[in-house]
Amino acid sequence: MATIVEQQPGEIKEAAPVQGARPRSSYWPFVVPAVAVVGSVIVFPWVFTVWMSLHEWTVGGARRFAGLSNYARLVSDERFLTSVIHTFIYTFLAVVLPLILGTLAALVFNSRLPLRGILRGLFIMPMMATPVAIALVWTMMFHPQLGVLNYLLSLIGIGPQAWVFNPSTVIPSLVLVETWQWTPLVMLIVLGGLAAIPSEPYESAAIDGASAVQRFRYITLPMIAPFLMVAVIIRTIDALKSFDIIYAITQGGPGTASETINLYLYSVAFAYYDVGYGSAIAVVFFAIVIALSLLMLHLRQRTKWTDVQGGA
Amino acid sequence: MTSRRILNSLGMLFAGVVLVSPAILFFLWMLSLSLKFEVDNAAYPPILIPERFAWKNYTGVFEANRFGLFFLNSLIVTGAATGLALLIGVPAGYGIARMRATKAAIVVLIARMTPGLSYLIPLFLLFQWLGLMGTLVPQIIAHLVITVPIVIWIMIGYFETTPLELEEAAVIDGANRWDVFRYVALPIAKPGITVAFILAVIFSWNNFVFGVVLAGRETRTLPVAVYNMLSFEQLSWGPLAAAALIVTLPVLVLTVIAQRQIVAGLTAGAVKGG
Numbered sequence: 001m002a003t004i005v006e007q008q009p010g011e012i013k014e015a016a017p018v019q020g021a022r023p024r025s026s027y028w029p030f031v032v033p034a035v036a037v038v039g040s041v042i043v044f045p046w047v048f049t050v051w052m053s054l055h056e057w058t059v060g061g062a063r064r065f066a067g068l069s070n071y072a073r074l075v076s077d078e079r080f081l082t083s084v085i086h087t088f089i090y091t092f093l094a095v096v097l098p099l100i101l102g103t104l105a106a107l108v109f110n111s112r113l114p115l116r117g118i119l120r121g122l123f124i125m126p127m128m129a130t131p132v133a134i135a136l137v138w139t140m141m142f143h144p145q146l147g148v149l150n151y152l153l154s155l156i157g158i159g160p161q162a163w164v165f166n167p168s169t170v171i172p173s174l175v176l177v178e179t180w181q182w183t184p185l186v187m188l189i190v191l192g193g194l195a196a197i198p199s200e201p202y203e204s205a206a207i208d209g210a211s212a213v214q215r216f217r218y219i220t221l222p223m224i225a226p227f228l229m230v231a232v233i234i235r236t237i238d239a240l241k242s243f244d245i246i247y248a249i250t251q252g253g254p255g256t257a258s259e260t261i262n263l264y265l266y267s268v269a270f271a272y273y274d275v276g277y278g279s280a281i282a283v284v285f286f287a288i289v290i291a292l293s294l295l296m297l298h299l300r301q302r303t304k305w306t307d308v309q310g311g312a
Numbered sequence: 313m314t315s316r317r318i319l320n321s322l323g324m325l326f327a328g329v330v331l332v333s334p335a336i337l338f339f340l341w342m343l344s345l346s347l348k349f350e351v352d353n354a355a356y357p358p359i360l361i362p363e364r365f366a367w368k369n370y371t372g373v374f375e376a377n378r379f380g381l382f383f384l385n386s387l388i389v390t391g392a393a394t395g396l397a398l399l400i401g402v403p404a405g406y407g408i409a410r411m412r413a414t415k416a417a418i419v420v421l422i423a424r425m426t427p428g429l430s431y432l433i434p435l436f437l438l439f440q441w442l443g444l445m446g447t448l449v450p451q452i453i454a455h456l457v458i459t460v461p462i463v464i465w466i467m468i469g470y471f472e473t474t475p476l477e478l479e480e481a482a483v484i485d486g487a488n489r490w491d492v493f494r495y496v497a498l499p500i501a502k503p504g505i506t507v508a509f510i511l512a513v514i515f516s517w518n519n520f521v522f523g524v525v526l527a528g529r530e531t532r533t534l535p536v537a538v539y540n541m542l543s544f545e546q547l548s549w550g551p552l553a554a555a556a557l558i559v560t561l562p563v564l565v566l567t568v569i570a571q572r573q574i575v576a577g578l579t580a581g582a583v584k585g586g
Contacts, residue, residue: 030407033400042423048434105331113324121571122332128567130518132535133556137342148358192579241427244520282430
């Protein structure tokens with residue numbers, strides 16, 4: 001353990017004699033261009049959005065300071081509140097399903113699988129493919145009369161569904177696309193966790209006569225818990241922000257049945273050009289994403305801690 | 313024992329094939345749709361392999377829908393946004409890693425969490441005010457929002473793991489900071505730069521939301537162009553599927569060629585654009 005600590009690159013650097021000759025500040029010139037770019041295309045928009053959210057401002061119209069009235073408007077805007085509910089339902093499903101399927105897939109890919117490289121390459125294709133292109137093909141597959149999905153259902157004796165054309169099935173249908181696309185990312189993250197598990201616990205479990213289910217429950221699951229948490233955090237952020245698939249397939253419809261915060265934000269800002277109110281939505285949306293991420297980072301630290309406890 | 317092992321690996325192979333089948337069947341169906349005439353696409357039960365192929369779906373996409381121009385637009389936007397990001401982000405990743413300024417990485421992380429749309433309102437107004445709408449410049453700048461964080465994030469991780477001894481030896485030999493970076497750190501970091509390049513290209517190429525707001529009639533990138541086809545040609549599936557395949561084919565080919573780098577990059581940084 002002590003040797004590992006000594007070998008950390010930072011330790012070596014502290015001890016190196018050249019440290020004095022190269023103060024950390026001497027690396028500033030490398031960072032300055034990036035600071036300028038990040039400042040102007042990332043940080044400036046953040047600040048400007050907050051400023052705009054305090055104004056009544058429609059593109060082409062006059063700008064008037066409005067204090068927090070845009071935020072007050074949000075609280076009583078039923079379309080906004082509904083979009084928040086849609087976002088949470090969508091996100092919950094689009095985190096849980098890829099998490100379960102991705103973990104199962106990682107278990108398969110972690111075993112002695114013939115043709116592993118080729119199969120893994122095929123498996124990750126959905127998440128690298130262009131979302132809009134994918135969405136168009138799914139739209140055709142969802143078609144109630146001509147779509148291939150209803151044909152496939154009929155083969156196993158299930159009647160035709162309206163998929164994205166029915167308000168009550170539209171969100172699950174979109175989640176199906178999202179799950180198809182992003183299960184591979186969960187698989188890759190969990191696979192990284194499985195690769196790091198030493199073989200000793202399994203060997204002693206085998207001696208003790210533990211079943212496969214017990215080995216998974218008491219060895220694998222606790223060991224990969226931190227990786228599952230990373231997958232949950234990343235999936236949550238991405239699902240909250242999901243835009244391309246929903247916009248391309250339903251545009252938030254039918255009616256507003258699949259309108260998430262992101263979709264509503266788009267309509268307000270770029271269809272109604274109400275940039276003041278749109279900015280207020282953007283700020284609240286950003287706050288929700290950050291708050292959920294921080295909450296889960298906090299939980300992640302807790303899981304790590306309990307892992308240590310469980311292992312000791 | 314050996315026969316049991318063969319059975320075991322056959323079982324695993326079966327499980328593996330089941331896992332990849334949704335992906336394979338989807339892309340096969342996409343290919344099938346793109347090669348069929350309208351009659352065959354409207355047939356029930358659906359036809360997977362048609363008797364005659366509608367190659368005109370592909371030629372039509374380029375002739376009637378100006379996909380040549382949009383392909384060029386995509387190439388310019390992705391090329392410029394990735395090139396600039398590497399130019400800025402690789403030295404920045406080096407600087408941040410050597411200064412061990414982990415707090416700087418938090419800005420990159422928050423940038424990744426921010427919904428792409430929330431950058432667009434201020435950028436849209438800014439580009440309008442500057443009179444840049446109608447050119448490709450707004451899209452190139454907006455795509456930096458995706459590519460710069462990806463490159464910085466991956467390069468920080470990469471430079472943190474490269475050994476310092478060589479750089480220190482070069483300093484003792486009298487090299488200045490820039491030379492050390494250019495002739496010592498950069499060559500070692502080539503695999504990391506490749507990973508950053510590939511992921512930046514893919515996520516920039518795939519980006520839709522910036523184009524849908526910032527692109528005009530002449531400045532559409534491919535994802536926007538294919539989406540616009542949907543509104544005008546809702547009923548002709550063949551050309552639509554052909555266009556969708558053309559848009560995503562470069563990325564799929566890159567995925568197959570550079571699978572190793574993509575997996576390394578995604579699991580290290582777990583980044584995604586937009």
